[in-house]
Amino acid sequence: MALDSKVPKGPIKDKWTDYKNHIDLVNPANKRNIDIIVVGTGLAGGSAAATLAELGYNVKAFAYQDSPRRAHSIAAQGGINAAKNYQGDGDSTYRLFYDTVKGGDYRSREANVYRLAEVSANIIDQCVAQGVPFARDYGGLLDNRSFGGVLVSRTFYAKGQTGQQLLLGAYSALNRQIARGKIEMFNRHEMLDVVKVDGKARGIIARNLITGEIERHSAHAVVIASGGYGNVYFLSTNAMGSNATAAWKIHKKGAYFANPCYTQIHPTCIPRSGDYQSKLTLMSESLRNDGRIWVPKNMDDVLAIREGRKKPTELSEEERDYYLERRYPAFGNLVPRDVASRAAKERCDAGYGVNATGEAVYLDFKTAINRYGKEQAKISGITNPSEAKIYELGQALIEEKYGNLFQMYEKIVDENPYKTPMMIYPATHYTMGGVWVDYNLMTTVPGLYCIGEANFSDHGANRLGASALMQGLADGYFVLPYTIGNYLSNDIRTGKISTDTTEFDEAEKEVKNKIDFFINNNGSKSVDYFHKRLGKVMWDKVGMARTEEGLKEAMSEIKAIREEFWKEVKVPGTAAEMNPELEKAGRVADFLELGELFAKDALDRNESCGGHFREESVELDGEQKGEAKRNDKDYAYVSAWEYKGEPADAVLHKEELEFKDIELKQRSYK
Amino acid sequence: MNLTLKIWRQKGPQDKGQMVDYKVTDISEHMSFLEMMDVLNEQLINSGDEPVAFDHDCREGICGMCSMYINGEAHGPDRGVTTCQLHMRMFKDGDTITIEPFRAAAFPVIKDLVVDRMAFERIQQAGGYISINTSGNTQDGNAIPISKHAADEAMDAATCIGCGACVASCKNSSAMLFVGAKVSQYALLPQGQVEAADRVKNMVAQMDLEGFGNCTNTGACEIECPKGISLENIARMNREFLKANVKG
Ligand SMILES: Cc1cc2nc3c(=O)[nH]c(=O)nc-3n(C[C@H](O)[C@H](O)[C@H](O)COP(=O)(O)OP(=O)(O)OC[C@H]3O[C@@H](n4cnc5c(N)ncnc54)[C@H](O)[C@@H]3O)c2cc1C
Ligand code: SF4
Numbered sequence: 001m002a003l004d005s006k007v008p009k010g011p012i013k014d015k016w017t018d019y020k021n022h023i024d025l026v027n028p029a030n031k032r033n034i035d036i037i038v039v040g041t042g043l044a045g046g047s048a049a050a051t052l053a054e055l056g057y058n059v060k061a062f063a064y065q066d067s068p069r070r071a072h073s074i075a076a077q078g079g080i081n082a083a084k085n086y087q088g089d090g091d092s093t094y095r096l097f098y099d100t101v102k103g104g105d106y107r108s109r110e111a112n113v114y115r116l117a118e119v120s121a122n123i124i125d126q127c128v129a130q131g132v133p134f135a136r137d138y139g140g141l142l143d144n145r146s147f148g149g150v151l152v153s154r155t156f157y158a159k160g161q162t163g164q165q166l167l168l169g170a171y172s173a174l175n176r177q178i179a180r181g182k183i184e185m186f187n188r189h190e191m192l193d194v195v196k197v198d199g200k201a202r203g204i205i206a207r208n209l210i211t212g213e214i215e216r217h218s219a220h221a222v223v224i225a226s227g228g229y230g231n232v233y234f235l236s237t238n239a240m241g242s243n244a245t246a247a248w249k250i251h252k253k254g255a256y257f258a259n260p261c262y263t264q265i266h267p268t269c270i271p272r273s274g275d276y277q278s279k280l281t282l283m284s285e286s287l288r289n290d291g292r293i294w295v296p297k298n299m300d301d302v303l304a305i306r307e308g309r310k311k312p313t314e315l316s317e318e319e320r321d322y323y324l325e326r327r328y329p330a331f332g333n334l335v336p337r338d339v340a341s342r343a344a345k346e347r348c349d350a351g352y353g354v355n356a357t358g359e360a361v362y363l364d365f366k367t368a369i370n371r372y373g374k375e376q377a378k379i380s381g382i383t384n385p386s387e388a389k390i391y392e393l394g395q396a397l398i399e400e401k402y403g404n405l406f407q408m409y410e411k412i413v414d415e416n417p418y419k420t421p422m423m424i425y426p427a428t429h430y431t432m433g434g435v436w437v438d439y440n441l442m443t444t445v446p447g448l449y450c451i452g453e454a455n456f457s458d459h460g461a462n463r464l465g466a467s468a469l470m471q472g473l474a475d476g477y478f479v480l481p482y483t484i485g486n487y488l489s490n491d492i493r494t495g496k497i498s499t500d501t502t503e504f505d506e507a508e509k510e511v512k513n514k515i516d517f518f519i520n521n522n523g524s525k526s527v528d529y530f531h532k533r534l535g536k537v538m539w540d541k542v543g544m545a546r547t548e549e550g551l552k553e554a555m556s557e558i559k560a561i562r563e564e565f566w567k568e569v570k571v572p573g574t575a576a577e578m579n580p581e582l583e584k585a586g587r588v589a590d591f592l593e594l595g596e597l598f599a600k601d602a603l604d605r606n607e608s609c610g611g612h613f614r615e616e617s618v619e620l621d622g623e624q625k626g627e628a629k630r631n632d633k634d635y636a637y638v639s640a641w642e643y644k645g646e647p648a649d650a651v652l653h654k655e656e657l658e659f660k661d662i663e664l665k666q667r668s669y670k
Numbered sequence: 671m672n673l674t675l676k677i678w679r680q681k682g683p684q685d686k687g688q689m690v691d692y693k694v695t696d697i698s699e700h701m702s703f704l705e706m707m708d709v710l711n712e713q714l715i716n717s718g719d720e721p722v723a724f725d726h727d728c729r730e731g732i733c734g735m736c737s738m739y740i741n742g743e744a745h746g747p748d749r750g751v752t753t754c755q756l757h758m759r760m761f762k763d764g765d766t767i768t769i770e771p772f773r774a775a776a777f778p779v780i781k782d783l784v785v786d787r788m789a790f791e792r793i794q795q796a797g798g799y800i801s802i803n804t805s806g807n808t809q810d811g812n813a814i815p816i817s818k819h820a821a822d823e824a825m826d827a828a829t830c831i832g833c834g835a836c837v838a839s840c841k842n843s844s845a846m847l848f849v850g851a852k853v854s855q856y857a858l859l860p861q862g863q864v865e866a867a868d869r870v871k872n873m874v875a876q877m878d879l880e881g882f883g884n885c886t887n888t889g890a891c892e893i894e895c896p897k898g899i900s901l902e903n904i905a906r907m908n909r910e911f912l913k914a915n916v917k918g
């Protein structure tokens with residue numbers, strides 16, 4: 001099948017408006033006869049479900065947690081972008097569009113990104129109307145902060161809990177529709193397969209996680225909003241339950257999977273402390289507004305610090321290497337995430353890591369505390385403030401901005417980050433890759449949509465900070481409700497979809513067989529044992545720097561782990577009860593397939609772009625020496641993989657990317 | 671360190687349940703409490719026993735999923751943290767730790783340490799929203815200035831994670847802190863004024879219907895709340911409630 005992105009004709013500025021003016025609509029009376037399933041109620045799914053219900057469709061929504069409020073969107077800290085230009089610093093729809101395409105290293109679809117930038121401003125209005133308590137300045141107007149990779153201040157925030165507040169906003173809209181009976185909410189339910197009838201998505205098979213019951217649900221269209229697959233690395237900033245199952249199951253039923261190798265390794269996370277580590281915690285990128293990143297210049301100091309003979313605070317300015325400011329004077333500590341992460345790895349690989357594992361760099365707030373302290377002293381009219389007073393005032397301001405993050409850090413590391421610099425290291429954070437969708441957000445299966453982090457659409461090879469929340473809400477509130485209507489206008493006479501058909505029988509049987517297999521396998525090793533092994537291969541060979549040799553090894557090692565998993569995995573308990581190990585087993589089985597495709601995709605892409613860094617593809621000389629080298633001639637395409645059984649046999653389809661409104665340029669943050 | 675764990679085991683909602691003793695060894699002080707539980711579960715799986723079921727997801731103190739009652743305190747001995755943020759450095763070698771689910775009539779046990787908190791969902795559905803459609807046809811976000819003070823205070827109330835520790839800590843199993851936080855968030859913002867009276871009446875009515883107890887001002891909830899939600903929110907809700915009923 002040839003990939004058709006269905007991007008509307010016409011100038012980029014008019015595409016979305018024209019599109020909306022010309023789509024078919026479903027009249028309100030008919031919407032009542034149409035059912036939509038939404039899998040996932042994070043920002044993307046929650047906002048979509050609420051809006052679709054408001055429009056009059058009957059919505060069935062699913063989440064594996066006990067409440068929509070607990071989706072992992074809740075953990076987003078730093079903020080959400082919007083081209084409001086409230087700061088009057090030259091922001092515009094075009095600039096947000098440009099920054100996102102450039103930040104994504106020219107691997108995203110222009111038309112989608114432009115639409116995202118276009119609807120962004122409205123998201124803020126919508127959320128304010130819902131009662132989202134965004135930060136305000138003293139004049140009562142909305143406040144902004146800056147994020148990496150851009151030169152304007154367009155990020156809206158609610159302290160360090162922006163995702164929480166936005167999700168609670170969507171949750172409130174969802175609750176309003178649940179109360180009206182327009183949404184039926186299935187908490188503690190996991191989707192385990194999609195059901196196709198005559199080639200169209202017409203329902204799902206789900207497991208009730210309390211009783212273990214396998215259920216059939218039908219609908220006229222199915223929307224997947226199940227989040228990202230970062231947990232393929234075992235350790236990530238994702239939630240313990242974050243998974244690829246919904247996305248992978250639809251892939252196996254015909255939805256192409258795009259750019260699996262584009263992963264974001266976030267530069268500022270709390271370093272690992274031991275083998276028992278179950279997840280990694282992010283320290284928001286917003287901290288890079290005020291924190292300076294460094295390692296010692298001299299190896300002697302590195303060793304002294306590691307051995308506890310010296311404290312980082314004892315090092316003078318001259319003894320510190322602010323390596324981002326040194327290498328990238330124009331953007332300094334605010335370079336995009338992929339650049340910051342590789343730079344940290346480079347220093348640590350060279351031996352300059354500052355903790356026992358050698359995998360940590362400093363994020364230091366001393367300069368900011370001093371600067372703010374002096375400013376505050378001036379504002380409060382204190383003449384000749386003492387050092388201590390300046391520090392106190394500065395600390396109070398930092399606390400107001402990032403208090404919850406500092407507290408979180410202190411609880412985990414047991415050190416006071418106001419007094420001593422934080423230690424940070426990169427960790428897997430976000431997956432730009434995901435299910436391939438066209439301009440309508442529809443997958444290669446008719447009637448099957450994919451939104452939010454689960455799809456591949458807007459961030460190319462690297463996502464800019466504060467743009468995932470924007471995308472999730474744009475998809476759910478403002479894009480999908482239009483595009484899905486266009487599709488459903490053909491379904492007004494279809495009538496209720498029966499679940500009493502052979503298609504449902506078969507899908508259900510397949511799901512049940514797999515569950516029975518796990519319960520009866522009686523192997524010798526726990527699910528986590530395999531997940532950790534997979535994670536290690538992924539991190540070592542498909543992590544921040546990749547080589548042909550490493551990727552080939554990764555593919556065969558993952559395959560071997562997968563084969564062993566199916567022989568040796570042990571799942572205690574029964575199928576007909578709450579069984580967290582059984583849930584994990586299904587998810588890890590899918591990660592073990594996805595991981596191999598991931599490596600295969602990385603192998604195919606013999607260029608460095610965004611979060612994907614191939615050691616074979618770097619600039620050899622000039623000002624950019626050693627920096628990632630993109631290859632537009634051969635790789636300016638989206639890789640969309642078609643399932644053919646074994647992951648190694650997946651077939652590549654290319655969506656060639658055209659850049660009409662932005663000139664293709666090598667990124668430079670120097 | 672080596673520890674003895676006394677854990678509530680209950681096979682299902684109908685099972686009576688009981689405390690069972692376990693031993694774990696070589697626990698690092700840098701582990702989180704849930705990582706210690708992972709160690710126990712791995713041990714149980716390897717020895718052919720059933721692992722302990724418990725709720726958790728984000729493991730960074732924000733989703734509100736984790737919910738253990740540890741040594742007689744919701745989320746354990748540390749202050750301002752959820753169970754998942756509690757670290758083993760709060761304990762010492764040789765300690766015995768009791769671990770139970772969050773208990774309340776309105777939170778029935780599903781299995782082991784997992785409870786059903788759907789009552790919270792129904793309270794939110796009763797009025798925890800502003801009736802505005804998500805069509806995007808709203809006024810500009812800066813059209814109504816909101817004082818920084820009000821915005822900050824609303825934000826403080828809005829940081830509730832819906833964990834239920836307040837209920838579990840209260841001798842009456844009252845949900846006033848949780849409901850008060852939501853009512854306060856909207857009461858403090860101009861957007862929430864239009865429906866203020868209906869909201870507080872409906873949410874309180876649902877709260878009573880779910881079987882949560884009364885508030886007798888003992889303040890245990892505020893102490894155990896991992897997000898520092900203040901008792902002031904309960905007072906504000908009471909004022910809102912009075913106001914709503916005066917208006918009729
Ligand atoms: C720690 C952290 C901080 C972040 N900070 C920011 C930030 O500051 N700014 C920003 O823009 N982005 C940030 N991000 C990224 C952003 O939060 C996510 O990309 C985004 O919230 C994803 O939303 P979503 O709706 O696609 O998925 P999620 O919120 O992950 O929701 C997934 C939903 O799918 C459900 N689900 C999954 N699988 C199944 C299944 N099989 N069956 C049924 N239900 C299922 C879940 O229950 C859940 O409801 C951050 C991410 C992390 C991890
Ligand atoms: S008020 Fe505090 S204890 Fe109660 S649910 Fe909210 S966060 Fe948890």
Ligand code: FES
Nearest residue numbers: 727729734736754
């Ligand atoms: S697991 Fe999310 S708050 Fe503890």
